[in-house]
Amino acid sequence: MKRSISLWLGLLAFALTPMLADTPMGKIHGHVTNAGGFAEKDGTVILTVIIQQASGPGLHDEKTLDKGKFIVDDNGDYAGEVAAGVYTLIYRAKGIDPPKQSDHIEAVKIVAGQDTLQNIDMTRKEYLDAMSSDERKLLEEYKKKNASVVKDQEIVKGLNADLAHAGLLIKEADNPHDAAVKALGATASKAELDAKEAEIKKADYTEVETVMIRDTGVRPNESVLWVPLAQAEVGLKKWDDGIADYKKVLEVEATAKKPNLSAQGSAQAGLGEIYAHTHKIPEAMAAYDEAAKINPPQAAFYLKNEAIIYFQIGEADAQVATADKAIALDPTQAILYYIKGQGLITKATVDEKSGRYVLPPGCAEAYQKFLQLEPTGPRAAEVKGILDQSTQKLDTNTTYKATKPKK
16 A cells, blocks of 8 residues: 555656656647537637556556646637647637536647647537537527628628728829829820829729729618718719718718717718818818817818818918918928918019019918928929018028028
C-alpha cells in the first residue's frame, strides 16, 4: 500500500510540473460549425490527454488533463499554441459545463513548429446519426429560424457593399480630373479632358442611381440608402427626383427608433444644394441652416459647401452672408475669405482720378486674411493683383509676413 501511494504521488507531481521552456510547441486553428450548418459563436476548445494513474494495489484510474484551452470568437474561429503531441479535442458550447461536451475529436496530432488545421464540423454524418429524435426536431426548428436570419444577414452585407461602392463612385464623380488624366494620359488637351470628365461623372452617377434604386426597393425604410440615390440624381441634375428622395430620407427618419443625424443633415444639405442650383435662395439658406442645427459637428462643412455653391452660381449676397457664418464656425478656411471677397468686390466702384478699385467695407480685409492663410497658388496671385489695383493700402505685416516664422 505504501508503495502504491508513493507511485500515485509521483505521477501527480509529474503532471503538475511546469512545462520546460524548450518544450517543442505547435499551433492549432480551426472553425466551429454547429449541426445547423452555422458558425458556432463563443464556447471553448480544449486539448486534453488521458493518463493512467495508480489508485490502489493492482488498480488504475484514468485522469484527463487539459493541455490547451482556446476561446471561439464571434466568427466561429479559434486558434492557439500547445506542446507537440496527440490529443483528444473537446468543444464545449457556451453554458456547457464539464463533464458534458458539445463535440469531441480523437487523435488530433500537433507537430512542433507547424500550424495544424482542425475544424469542428457538427454537420458530419456520424454526429447527426447519434442525435435523438427530440434533438433532431429541435435541430430542424433551429435551421428554419436561422435560415431567415442568414438570408437577412446576406441582404445587409450586400447593401453595405453597395453603399461602400456608391461612396467611391460619388467621390470620383465629384473630382473626376485624376481619373480623366489616367484614362487619356498627361498629353491630353483641355477639351479632351473636359469631355472625359463629363463622361466619367455621368457614368458614375448613373451607376449609383441604378444600384440604389434597386436597393431602396429592397429596403425602403433604410434612410442611408436614399442619401446616395439623391446625391446621384443631383449629380445628373434630376432636381425633382433629388428633392423627392431627400424628403424620403427625412420621412423615414421621422419614424426611426434611433435617428441618424448624419443622414438627416445630409438630406437637409442636399435639399439646400438643389434649391441653390435652382436659385431658390431663401429655401436653400433655410435648408442648410437646418442641416447645421440637426448635425452640429458637420455644420462648418455644410456652410462651407453652401458658400461655394453660391459662388459657383453667382449669388454674391448669399455667398457673402454664408461665408461669414462659416467663418464664425471655422476661421481657418482660406477659401471662405476668398469667396467673401469675391462676393463683396461685385459692389466695388472705380476711382475716377486714379482708375483704381474702391473696395466696399470688408472686402480688402477678407482678401488680406485669405493671403495670410494661403500666400501662394493661383488664387493668391489673383487676389494680390486686385489689391494692387485698389485704393486700399495693404497691411503687409498681417498679409504677406504672417505666415513666416518669427526670428
